[in-house]
Amino acid sequence: MTHNKIPADHSTELPSKCQVQPEPEDPSEVNSRRDFLKTGAASLLGAAALMTQSDDAQANIEWAEHFQGNYRLMTDQEKVEARARLEKRYSEEYGKAVTVDGTPAKEGVLLGYALNIRKCIGCRRCVKACVAENNQSRGPDAGQRIEWIQVMKMARGEFTKDKMADGYPESQGIQYPEGLGIQVGGNAYSPAGVVLEGEYFYEPEAVPEKDATYMPLACMHCEKPPCVKVCPVRTTYREPDGIVVIDYNWCIGCRMCMSACPYWARRFNVTTPVLPKAEMNPKTHYLGNRPRMRGVVEKCTWCIQRNRIGRYPACVEVCPVGARKFGNLLDPESEVSLILARKNVFRLKAELNTFPKFFYFFD
Amino acid sequence: MHKLISFAPDYIRYIIKGGIKFYAWMGFLAILSAFSLYGFYLQNTEGLIVTGITSQIHDGLYFANLVFLVGVAAGAVTIVFPAYIHHHKAMHEVTVLGEMLAMTAVIMVMLFVFSHMGRPERLWHMIPYLGIYNFPNSMLAWDVLVLNVYLLLNLVCGFYFLYVKYSGGKINKNFFMPLVYISIVWALSIHTVTAFLISTLPARPMWFHSMMPIRFILTAFAAGPCLIILVFLIIRKNTKMWIQDDAINLLSLIITWCLGMALFLTMSEIVVELYARTEHANGLYYLMFGLHGLTKLVPWFWGSLIAMLTAFAMLLIPGIRTNYKLLPIACVLGFGGIWVEKGMGLVVPGFIPTPIGEVTEYYPSMVEVMMSIGNWGIGFLILTVLLKGAIGILLGEVKYGGSKAEKSNDVASGGKAAAYEAR
Ligand code: SF4
Ligand code: SF4
Numbered sequence: 154m155t156h157n158k159i160p161a162d163h164s165t166e167l168p169s170k171c172q173v174q175p176e177p178e179d180p181s182e183v184n185s186r187r188d189f190l191k192t193g194a195a196s197l198l199g200a201a202a203l204m205t206q207s208d209d210a211q212a213n214i215e216w217a218e219h220f221q222g223n224y225r226l227m228t229d230q231e232k233v234e235a236r237a238r239l240e241k242r243y244s245e246e247y248g249k250a251v252t253v254d255g256t257p258a259k260e261g262v263l264l265g266y267a268l269n270i271r272k273c274i275g276c277r278r279c280v281k282a283c284v285a286e287n288n289q290s291r292g293p294d295a296g297q298r299i300e301w302i303q304v305m306k307m308a309r310g311e312f313t314k315d316k317m318a319d320g321y322p323e324s325q326g327i328q329y330p331e332g333l334g335i336q337v338g339g340n341a342y343s344p345a346g347v348v349l350e351g352e353y354f355y356e357p358e359a360v361p362e363k364d365a366t367y368m369p370l371a372c373m374h375c376e377k378p379p380c381v382k383v384c385p386v387r388t389t390y391r392e393p394d395g396i397v398v399i400d401y402n403w404c405i406g407c408r409m410c411m412s413a414c415p416y417w418a419r420r421f422n423v424t425t426p427v428l429p430k431a432e433m434n435p436k437t438h439y440l441g442n443r444p445r446m447r448g449v450v451e452k453c454t455w456c457i458q459r460n461r462i463g464r465y466p467a468c469v470e471v472c473p474v475g476a477r478k479f480g481n482l483l484d485p486e487s488e489v490s491l492i493l494a495r496k497n498v499f500r501l502k503a504e505l506n507t508f509p510k511f512f513y514f515f516d
Numbered sequence: 517m518h519k520l521i522s523f524a525p526d527y528i529r530y531i532i533k534g535g536i537k538f539y540a541w542m543g544f545l546a547i548l549s550a551f552s553l554y555g556f557y558l559q560n561t562e563g564l565i566v567t568g569i570t571s572q573i574h575d576g577l578y579f580a581n582l583v584f585l586v587g588v589a590a591g592a593v594t595i596v597f598p599a600y601i602h603h604h605k606a607m608h609e610v611t612v613l614g615e616m617l618a619m620t621a622v623i624m625v626m627l628f629v630f631s632h633m634g635r636p637e638r639l640w641h642m643i644p645y646l647g648i649y650n651f652p653n654s655m656l657a658w659d660v661l662v663l664n665v666y667l668l669l670n671l672v673c674g675f676y677f678l679y680v681k682y683s684g685g686k687i688n689k690n691f692f693m694p695l696v697y698i699s700i701v702w703a704l705s706i707h708t709v710t711a712f713l714i715s716t717l718p719a720r721p722m723w724f725h726s727m728m729p730i731r732f733i734l735t736a737f738a739a740g741p742c743l744i745i746l747v748f749l750i751i752r753k754n755t756k757m758w759i760q761d762d763a764i765n766l767l768s769l770i771i772t773w774c775l776g777m778a779l780f781l782t783m784s785e786i787v788v789e790l791y792a793r794t795e796h797a798n799g800l801y802y803l804m805f806g807l808h809g810l811t812k813l814v815p816w817f818w819g820s821l822i823a824m825l826t827a828f829a830m831l832l833i834p835g836i837r838t839n840y841k842l843l844p845i846a847c848v849l850g851f852g853g854i855w856v857e858k859g860m861g862l863v864v865p866g867f868i869p870t871p872i873g874e875v876t877e878y879y880p881s882m883v884e885v886m887m888s889i890g891n892w893g894i895g896f897l898i899l900t901v902l903l904k905g906a907i908g909i910l911l912g913e914v915k916y917g918g919s920k921a922e923k924s925n926d927v928a929s930g931g932k933a934a935a936y937e938a939r
Contacts, residue, residue, distance in 0.1 A: 219637070223648055296565045303872065353874075370872060379719065385656040386641040387648045405641055406564075406634015408574045409656050415719035417871045420571045421634065424563035447563040448634030505718050 214242045224400040225390060236439055251435040253443055256461040258394035265482035267492045268369060271515040272476035275367035276360045277304050279468035286456060286467035287442040288434055292427030299420045301453040303353035305368040372418035372453040373509030380410035395510055396455055398440040404449040415505050419452045519683040519916050530908045531901050545897040552890025555883050564634060566883040573867040573878040577888050578632040580859030582625055586710045589621035591740010593703035594770050600696050606762035615674035616902040622667040624895040631887055655713045662706045669699040678909045683916045707732045720866045722799030731781045735854045737774040741767040742851040746844055757907045765838060772831040775850055779824060799865040808875045816856050823853030
């Protein structure tokens, strides 16, 4: 097959630009050292490829992937190669023409999201649309089911008289509410629950349910994202247009970011994701919905594969009541900017100073 | 130079020689290590689904062991510090054993890091220049740095000392002492940074308090010496090396007060958190009483509290502290209690409830248990080897030009490291 050469191509390092902030030392020196080491790794890889003597393009592509650098620091040429490699592998794997896009951020764009909490009817269509769009794992085991959006269903009328007793310890003869129901406040002896406690796996017959209010959640794309700060290898980073992304090929699976995220936005692939061929969405972005692998972390990217080419995220499109709004915060006439200017807006857990760009509002 | 060349073969030759008991012990540990390898294979083919972790509770037994073992590594300073700062004579004779323990513990930490990671084969991404090292932003990057330097410091100090003893030379104080002082401070740093690793996450209210580092250090200086005393007593029993009572007594005193203060901090936390009982106390509440009917960790918490209190009470009584039949019991209780308290008892409730309020439980799978036992097995394997070599040199059984005269060894070599005839 033709792709035996891929590792070797990779080793013919193109002159790499220093794309991070200027380093204090002489940059040429740093670069040459980096090049040297990279070439070293690549020749190692070449040797390994020779040793295996394999004709299997798939295996070679995987080898090359093992040795590729961090996407953000790749040269344009390397980025193109990395994506081409993936396109080939995915197309073979899923039996259809898969594209892996790499459209970068546009100048003068800072993306923001606003959700009308009054309008949400809890139909969870956004959740399903998200899974279909973003190629999440959907196997039979709990560990194989990944959803990036949670629509929290919370009981309405929790302070009414007949619910006063809820939340007393079991020893006092009163049952806990079914599931992990809301336990807010109430009275001095209640194990007062977390404000957000609610259910997010529910299958209602009809929505909105009479006794429920809904609170959708996903990655907030924080301006000061704690997940980015803690990542030891800068796998996860903020793009110039404000989206927080993950390079799945660079993640070492240490899960520090998951501990750091105050919104529980991140999911870990405990096993190889289960993604049926027929259901796979072939229009992907390198930093977004391309199929993931075992042992890495993933989360919402506001459908980077869509928004970079001027489309709305799938959840925005699918929402039947128009509760979800998305746009450019730097454009004062965009829908989101107008909402921020005119409506009652709040951020979740604002006290943590992560400055989410996901806003909740009500009319 | 010739001395240096003959050091390695002499050292290795000594280590691999031993009686039936020695080989049986090593064989047993080797079998345990095989568990670990098999677990590692499973995790890196099937994925971490073979463990109990989920997206809700994504750190478990491995992370718990990791945190605990950093403490054991730091705990070795309870030997080095009195030896070099207070010139405690009995401690001075055995410092190098502490360094060997510290090295082992750091290696075990690394084993648990490997077990914990989702993609261990990508570890090279952390190597500066080759990959990216998010320093100084990422606490984990700090942790990796301080742990590796600590390993190196102990390696250099320990083996330099052993080599000098072996070759019968004199220690170059200008080189050695600065390293010793640095390693003392460094021992504090490794545990401080490990505490920062989890206490700098406001997303996890249970961990987010400034008491974490000092509490870590106190529990480390209790758990570390507990293990050291046990090892010392075993050494006294099974080798010709005699560790003086003085050293053991000082260690048990250190354990007593560090454990006492650690218990005090636990009490402070409980009072502060549960008096106000905000939702930030949910993690602790889960640990102590269970939350929403989920109570898996409750017996562990109370068990460990009782173990630690019993150990503390025993150690307070001088008659027990100096009774080497009862002292090991207190040490085992202390060690076990702290292992639970700062391992599972700290790591797991940090995730309960999740930041959005979901209450789920975690329990280690068979693979996780197997692999943890395996990692401990590898650790003890390394420890046995390192201690054996060190003891051989301290006793003068391994010395330059002495491979033939191996049997005549009841003379203390080089002054300080006194070797006593086995009783
Ligand atoms: S919500 Fe969580 S994952 Fe998303 S940017 Fe903020 S900290 Fe990161
Ligand atoms: S799990 Fe991946 S993205 Fe998260 S901190 Fe670790 S390396 Fe970074």
